[in-house]
């Protein structure tokens with residue numbers, strides 16, 4: 001393996017220069033009994049220990065996954081069989097495990113034969129083993145992309161292009177009626193004249209009503225003109241005292257669909273009389289009418305759309321308010337967290353460390369966790385979201401601001417003092433120009449982050465569009481959810497651009 | 508006339524930067540301070556305008572002990588003392604004009620400063636100063652857009668705005684290349700000769716010292732180790748110079764005389 005002309009002594013590890021303590025087969029056997037022991041016996045103690053503990057870890061993980069897959073079984077063999085049956089991927093894991101076991105033995109064997117040959121194969125394989133376990137633990141199932149596609153694709157389609165739901169139409173009622181005289185007299189009502197408007201023409205314009213358990217009523221031939229094509233038309237009646245009811249034919253409501261010219265025709269039997277015969281006057285005028293409810297009115301933005309826009313605005317303002325309060329609190333805090341200002345005495349230095357530590361702790365907890373806590377304290381809604389973001393902003397801005405203060409160049413301050421300027425003038429002309437640009441840039445960046453975070457914080461009840469989004473997802477309204485996602489994406493993109501522009505001006 | 512007597516500075520950490528330094532500078536002098544880095548040059552210059560408070564000693568300037576001044580008196584004294592720095596000490600993000608105008612702050616009320624205002628005379632004065640230093644075109648650029656030589660000229664213009672009677676220059680050319688070094692030194696010489704400003708300037712290069720100074724003091728470990736007039740300096744050899752100065756001493760280079768003449772013509 002090694003070139004004899006090169007002196008490699010200095011790069012060969014010390015424990016590799018001596019020959020193995022045991023012959024190769026013995027080392028292999030030892031590693032079969034206790035994985036890693038063989039390696040140790042070849043003097044590669046560290047390698048042996050690493051392999052031993054890795055092996056133990058793998059064994060532990062595999063046992064855990066098997067008992068998890070077959071929780072009701074007792075007895076190792078039953079658990080093993082049931083596990084393999086219930087989660088076929090465990091077959092792969094078990095197979096790899098067997099190879100690992102043998103490979104460690106083989107590694108000990110080849111190590112014992114050639115001390116200076118320290119192949120990495122077993123470690124690469126160990127990595128594969130962990131990867132396979134990770135796959136199983138993470139329940140990664142690429143197949144589900146295919147099996148769930150039928151259900152997922154329509155939903156995803158609606159999320160991807162949700163805009164049909166952005167617009168709704170005012171409903172418009174098309175209605176036309178004809179007077180029907182009951183019973184027929186010498187002068188029945190005139191036949192309607194067809195105009196540009198929806199018109200209903202009945203022939204004849206008089207007749208008798210059906211009688212319960214008796215004679216059926218007269219038959220009317222109805223023709224409709226100028227209705228909306230392709231949309232259902234209901235045939236209805238209105239009696240002299242104003243009751244409206246729908247025409248039935250053979251037990252079903254009469255529903256007709258006009259042709260492309262908006263024309264329809266149908267024959268109906270006049271309905272049952274509902275008033276007692278004693279109450280009847282000689283003749284009545286009843287109305288037969290056709291009614292069509294068409295979504296044909298003016299297009300308007302749907303209520304969902306409006307709500308989403310409102311919540312989006314709310315979200316932007318949650319981010320803004322959080323940034324605003326974040327700034328107000330972060331400013332004084334940042335002075336306490338600036339080392340150059342606080343190193344004057346040990347008291348201030350102690351304060352510096354304390355403030356730094358608190359800021360770091362607050363910052364290391366994600367805003368979504370703060371939001372959950374805030375929701376417990378102040379209840380659901382935007383205020384909880386603002387609180388969570390304010391806390392996180394104070395910590396983040398406090399740190400960034402204090403770093404800006406720490407990096408102030410004392411030169412200009414000295415120079416301006418030397419001109420005879422007073423304290424205020426020195427601050428205005430030497431300190432502020434140095435800290436304002438970084439402050440503005442950090443603040444804008446924070447606002448950007450806060451708006452993005454407030455969409456997430458809504459998911460746990462912190463108000464804003466996230467709150468709406470999670471509701472739409474729960475009621476499976478994917479179109480509205482899709483609109484939320486679009487709005488978030490658009491807002492974030494705009495904000496990203498704007499904040500980058502502003503920051504570019506200030507550096 | 509500036510008279511420094513028994514000036515001593517001990518920093519909070521115990522470093523003794525100046526030990527009983529005494530010297531005097533007549534008005535209109537171009538005095539150069541030489542000394543190794545760490546010998547106390549910056550400390551001495553900063554004691555004069557009280558950016559640093561001396562531990563002991565007197566700094567008598569026109570009969571007033573600068574070391575005792577406080578508050579408005581100190582600021583009024585500072586107005587008359589311009590200062591030029593090795594690293595220019597400009598506010599990098601502010602405009603050149605703003606930087607120059609800050610030289611007028613000692614004459615400006617806090618109220619006007621709060622509003623960011625300077626009088627129109629001040630602005631005119633600033634433009635004249637920039638013109639005098641040949642960088643009028645740069646007036647509305649940000650300070651950090653300028654080259655090193657231009658930035659130092661802004662620094663000189665800022666000092667000029669104070670109408671100073673004395674200028675303290677702390678290694679004004681140490682971060683510039685030799686040609687630029689000469690051009691800045693010529694501006695200082697111009698202020699010294701034409702406007703009669705007293706100049707106290709720390710320098711590194713022997714040929715610059717010989718070319719511009721009218722008197723020299725040398726510091727070593729905070730102690731005054733050399734005092735000489737114009738003739739002494741011209742007679743000084745490299746060896747002597749190095750003795751006072753240490754091994755860092757060097758010449759800017761001799762091939763520059765031609766350039767110098769051309770530059771001098773441009774300045775005048």
Ligand SMILES: Nc1ncnc2c1ncn2[C@@H]1O[C@H](COP(=O)(O)OP(=O)(O)O)[C@@H](O)[C@H]1O
Nearest residue numbers: 518520522524543544545546547548549550551
């Ligand atoms: N702010 C300070 N605190 C403590 N020691 C300082 C401070 N400034 C300078 N010194 C020390 O004082 C001595 C003189 O420094 P300085 O005046 O800057 O010398 P020079 O300008 O000649 O290089 C040096 O030893 C330096 O380390």
Ligand SMILES: [Mg+2]
Nearest residue numbers: 548549550677
């Ligand atoms: Mg110095």
